[in-house]
Amino acid sequence: MKTLTHIADKLKAAMGLDMATVGASLIERVVRERMTALDIRDDSLYLSLLQTSGAELQALIELAVVPETWFFRDREAILAVARMARDRLAAQPTLPVRILSLPCSTGEEPYSLVMALVDAGVMPGQFVIDAYDIRTRSLEIAAAGVYGRNSFRGHDLAFRDRYFEELGQEWQLQPALREQVRFGAGNLLAPDFLRHAAPYDFILCRNVLIYFERDVQQRVVRLLESLMKPHAVIFVGPAEGGILLSPRMESVGIALAFGFRKRSTVRRATHAPAWAAQLLDRSVAPTTGTSPASAALPVRRPAPARPAAPAAVPVTPAQPAADLLERARQLADQGQFGPAGALCEQALQEQGPSASAFYLQGLIHDAEGDQALAQRCYRKALYLDPEHQPALLHLAALLQAQGDAAGAERMRLRAERLNSSREGAHG
Structure with missing residues (x-):
């Protein structure tokens, strides 16, 4: 298809999706599917439609984004948010914890956060979760809160018995928990996206940066940094840690959580509250849980920046x-x-x-x-x-x-x- 490159460029400009990252075959498949649905046989005609119709561009985006997520995916990050939120509230009980899930896909991540927070003893009125995604169909599924077997993976599914109602071969999350998440459509690359939003205590932006070229990654990271409170923590996917490390950002050191905060030199201007100091003391302790699972979409990972001069690792041969x-x-x-x-x-x-x-x-x-x-x-x-x-x-x-x-x-x-x-x- 001669026009495939132009269509791919349109998708990249709209949502950062790089053909070199996801492969030409994926983009060609979704384009052909849309052309068939519209009974269009001429490639140039479809490109013209795509350039003039925002509705058609959104329809193509809906197909190009393939949700691949499940409840308590990368469990360590979810549980770390719950622990940190509980400790922050213990020190500042009158100020609700603000959490951002981006992109939220079909809702498994923000709903996992709700369940983890409730299990940690956090009351519903003590936290707010905002969840955004570019794919409107995913948001419809999230709002309904009905999920099949593929959303429940791993050995520990006790949460499903506690918080879901069985509907034949599917399960629906209890209404009270669904009400804890505020879903909305949003594009990370839109100029006005969350530009005037209040800052967050915790941000989960996992398994999306790997889709983007380096300049787009940096642009998104700058946006995320602008949404952080002084002692906020950002959680990314297992393959994205190198993207966050910079002179401004550092790891919080919670094993397998892939969490990052602003470096101490950046945070020094603001006095650290007691709850933040407690978290830093305990963050070096390793956590246990499932291994990191796959990224949201099949992608070719760009090489992240390496930290300068890594410290030597003291290891004795006798270690198990x-x-x-x-x-x-x-x-x-x-x-x-x-x-x-x-x-x-x-x-x-x-x-x-x-x-x-x-x-x-x-x-x-x-x-x-x-x-x-x-x-x-x-x-x-x-x-x-x-x-x-x-x-x-x-x-x-x-x-x-x-x-x-x-x-x-x-x-x-x-x-x-x-x-x-x-x-x-x-x-």
């Missing part, structure tokens, strides 16, 4: 592999990919091959933008553990980015079958 990998996860969360990779390699040499070590190596190579090595590590993890769902999903993302749609679909189907079988075993 589990301890080495836990330390490696913490370093990777802080953007110190070199030392993290070295610890993974040490664990493999001393304790032998393990799916956990190979998977973590894959995440590190993924974050560094080395697709070939990342794919090799994910395949090694799956050779040792064919039921390693996060590795399946990450490998699917890489295959899709390389144009192997059939291979990516096979990996996703394996992950879905695995999830269904686990639910059957627990249900």
